[in-house]
Amino acid sequence: MKNLPDWLTPEPWLNRNFSASDVQSALGAEAPDEATLAALLSPAAADFLEPMAARAQALTQRHFGRTIQLYVPLYLSSYCSGGCAYCGFAADRRTDRHALDFPSVEKELDAIHAMGFEEVLLLTGERSSQADLDYLRECVRLAARRFHNVTVEVFPMAEEEYRSLTEAGCTGVTLYQETYHPETYDRMHRWGPKKDFLQRLDAPSRALAGGMRFAGLGALLGLADPRYDMLALYRHVRHLQKTFWQAGLAVSFPRIRNEEGGFVPPHPVDEKMLAQIIFAFRICLPDVPLVLSTREGAAFRDGMAGLGVNKMSIASKTTVGGYGSEGSKEGQFDVSDARGLNEFCAMLRAKQLDPVFKNWDGVYRSAALFSHRSSASNIFIFVVCCSAGSLSSSSLVLSAHCFAFA
Amino acid sequence: MNPETGTLKLGGHEFKSRLILGTGKFSDTATMLAAVEASGTELVTVALRRFNRQKPGDDLCAPLARLQGIRLMPNTSGAMNAKEAVRAAQLGRELSGSPFVKVEIHPNPHHLMPDAIETYLAAKELAADGFVVLPYIPADPVLAKKLEDVGCAAVMPLGAAIGSGGGLSTAEMIRLIIRDSTIPVIVDAGLRAPSEAARAMEMGCDAVLVNSAIAAAKDPVAMARAFALGVETGYAARQAGLMPKSDVAVATSPLTSFLK
Numbered sequence: 123m124k125n126l127p128d129w130l131t132p133e134p135w136l137n138r139n140f141s142a143s144d145v146q147s148a149l150g151a152e153a154p155d156e157a158t159l160a161a162l163l164s165p166a167a168a169d170f171l172e173p174m175a176a177r178a179q180a181l182t183q184r185h186f187g188r189t190i191q192l193y194v195p196l197y198l199s200s201y202c203s204g205g206c207a208y209c210g211f212a213a214d215r216r217t218d219r220h221a222l223d224f225p226s227v228e229k230e231l232d233a234i235h236a237m238g239f240e241e242v243l244l245l246t247g248e249r250s251s252q253a254d255l256d257y258l259r260e261c262v263r264l265a266a267r268r269f270h271n272v273t274v275e276v277f278p279m280a281e282e283e284y285r286s287l288t289e290a291g292c293t294g295v296t297l298y299q300e301t302y303h304p305e306t307y308d309r310m311h312r313w314g315p316k317k318d319f320l321q322r323l324d325a326p327s328r329a330l331a332g333g334m335r336f337a338g339l340g341a342l343l344g345l346a347d348p349r350y351d352m353l354a355l356y357r358h359v360r361h362l363q364k365t366f367w368q369a370g371l372a373v374s375f376p377r378i379r380n381e382e383g384g385f386v387p388p389h390p391v392d393e394k395m396l397a398q399i400i401f402a403f404r405i406c407l408p409d410v411p412l413v414l415s416t417r418e419g420a421a422f423r424d425g426m427a428g429l430g431v432n433k434m435s436i437a438s439k440t441t442v443g444g445y446g447s448e449g450s451k452e453g454q455f456d457v458s459d460a461r462g463l464n465e466f467c468a469m470l471r472a473k474q475l476d477p478v479f480k481n482w483d484g485v486y487r488s489a490a491l492f493s494h495r496s497s498a499s500n501i502f503i504f505v506v507c508c509s510a511g512s513l514s515s516s517s518l519v520l521s522a523h524c525f526a527f528a
Numbered sequence: 529m530n531p532e533t534g535t536l537k538l539g540g541h542e543f544k545s546r547l548i549l550g551t552g553k554f555s556d557t558a559t560m561l562a563a564v565e566a567s568g569t570e571l572v573t574v575a576l577r578r579f580n581r582q583k584p585g586d587d588l589c590a591p592l593a594r595l596q597g598i599r600l601m602p603n604t605s606g607a608m609n610a611k612e613a614v615r616a617a618q619l620g621r622e623l624s625g626s627p628f629v630k631v632e633i634h635p636n637p638h639h640l641m642p643d644a645i646e647t648y649l650a651a652k653e654l655a656a657d658g659f660v661v662l663p664y665i666p667a668d669p670v671l672a673k674k675l676e677d678v679g680c681a682a683v684m685p686l687g688a689a690i691g692s693g694g695g696l697s698t699a700e701m702i703r704l705i706i707r708d709s710t711i712p713v714i715v716d717a718g719l720r721a722p723s724e725a726a727r728a729m730e731m732g733c734d735a736v737l738v739n740s741a742i743a744a745a746k747d748p749v750a751m752a753r754a755f756a757l758g759v760e761t762g763y764a765a766r767q768a769g770l771m772p773k774s775d776v777a778v779a780t781s782p783l784t785s786f787l788k
């Protein structure tokens with residue numbers, strides 16, 4: 123495919139010669155749009171990083187407060203049918219393949235929950251016989267019994283398949299287009315179902331149509347011209363905001379690392395450019411959560427926390443398992459920020475940012491499940507052990523709630 | 529407003545303070561608690577999604593419940609429809625032991641504008657179930673009366689979007705709500721400065737609810753105190769009776785002196 127859909131193409135805003143005064147106007151834009159973002163991504167804006175950071179920080183604080191929401195990824199399987207040129211888990215890479223069996227999944231989830239997390243992101247590769255929809259659905263069920271928020275970053279699927287995951291307790295899907303540049307996309311994805319650009323592009327829409335409440339988008343920085351990809355990414359977000367007005371959207375900024383197989387990114391993005399991109403997105407999408415993972419190093423993450431970024435992973439393992447067990451030997455990529463949870467939270471607190479583990483409650487998931495089902499095959503058990511009427515004695519209140527799906 | 533005692537009456541409960549605080553967005557729990565205390569508030573709202581009984585370090589509810597003289601009002605932030613809000617309210621009541629609920633339904637998680645229709649449905653059900661219901665609503669005088677009819681303890685129209693600091697951008701609609709309401713009217717969301725809280729009180733609001741303006745201030749504790757003063761000043765001015773406003777100067781030689 124050569125041309126992007128009209129709602130997606132960034133072409134009209136590319137290669138304009140933005141001046142310093144264009145950047146200044148963009149910084150004060152009352153209703154930011156594609157032209158604003160293009161100006162803030164332009165080479166001219168590289169001289170305005172400080173005022174961009176100040177604006178990004180103010181907007182982050184206004185919409186998300188002095189908080190950073192935390193989550194953690196759990197790689198369920200490294201089996202993959204895909205042929206992504208840049209990925210350590212691609213089908214042609216010589217690596218030991220693993221998939222967690224269900225008792226191991228439970229062990230990992232228990233270990234993650236014991237660390238303090240309330241939101242977990244479950245990951246697999248492209249669809250495989252070892253990690254297919256049935257497997258994933260069971261993993262989601264196991265996670266939903268323990269976590270208030272369960273999201274997945276897995277193979278694209280059909281709307282009905284997404285709906286079945288929603289009913290198992292999944293609330294969100296993260297799915298990066300990798301690159302919005304069709305020719306680059308075709309070159310990077312050498313075989314398999316992932317070769318179909320439009321099928322992947324449409325997946326977040328199918329997920330939202332299938333009942334997911336959250337969709338995370340992103341492009342893998344380094345594969346194509348970042349200005350092209352970031353403008354298209356912005357347009358994708360705006361398109362989904364208009365089409366699915368109730369959807370909670372988030373944007374991540376994964377930067378390609380040197381992976382197994384010696385892949386060298388053709389359009390490397392340095393830290394300054396990455397910061398410029400994140401500031402520009404915060405200014406143009408002030409109320410959309412922006413996510414930064416442990417792909418980035420500690421110093422950069424510390425600096426960006428609250429400066430546009432309001433959601434971060436920490437203590438991440440990119441190996442299969444690794445929280446409740448030793449895990450597989452090789453990960454999808456090397457984690458750059460290998461700090462533990464306590465150290466990271468101490469850093470956030472020192473920056474006067476509150477680490478928030480729980481920003482969602484499973485009660486909403488269960489209510490949604492009920493409204494979806496007329497004859498519920500899943501049984502929701504809601505237990506309140508005990509409650510007292512008086513607040514002054516509330517420290518004595520022994521309350522608990524749990525969610526079980528039979 | 530209770531004209532005899534000067535207290536704010538919400539569903540049979542009386543409050544001396546007319547400032548209600550939100551508890552999200554603070555840099556840490558200690559600062560939030562200090563701001564709550566500095567504000568002199570007696571009623572705070574906490575999102576159910578920030579309750580975490582199992583992990584005290586991540587729980588906003590328990591430390592607030594330990595404060596003397598503070599009542600908790602769980603809110604349903606995160607709910608996308610009436611059904612979810614009702615379940616969240618029930619869980620909030622069980623966990624906090626408080627009959628108060630702030631019904632907050634914003635189906636769009638980005639701009640966080642309240643859903644008038646779902647809020648009405650949830651408020652009606654919860655009021656019938658014995659809750660003291662304070663719905664967060666668009667500044668709509670018709671909706672406000674309908675919520676009064678189904679038994680809400682107050683209505684809480686927005687001054688501007690949550691976190692926007694847009695001030696009292698809906699002032700004219702709020703005036704209409706106040707004019708016809710027989711239950712307290714509380715401006716919730718949008719306030720940025722204590723002077724705006726004072727203005728809301730001067731206009732005839734019974735209380736204001738503030739969160740972002742305090743949590744995002746350079747010194748949240750000092751700002752909490754400043755808002756308390758703003759609310760007190762505005763309420764005192766309202767009680768004192770503002771002089772009427774006139775567009776024209778009153779001439780010392782009246783234009784109508786020729787009239788016999």
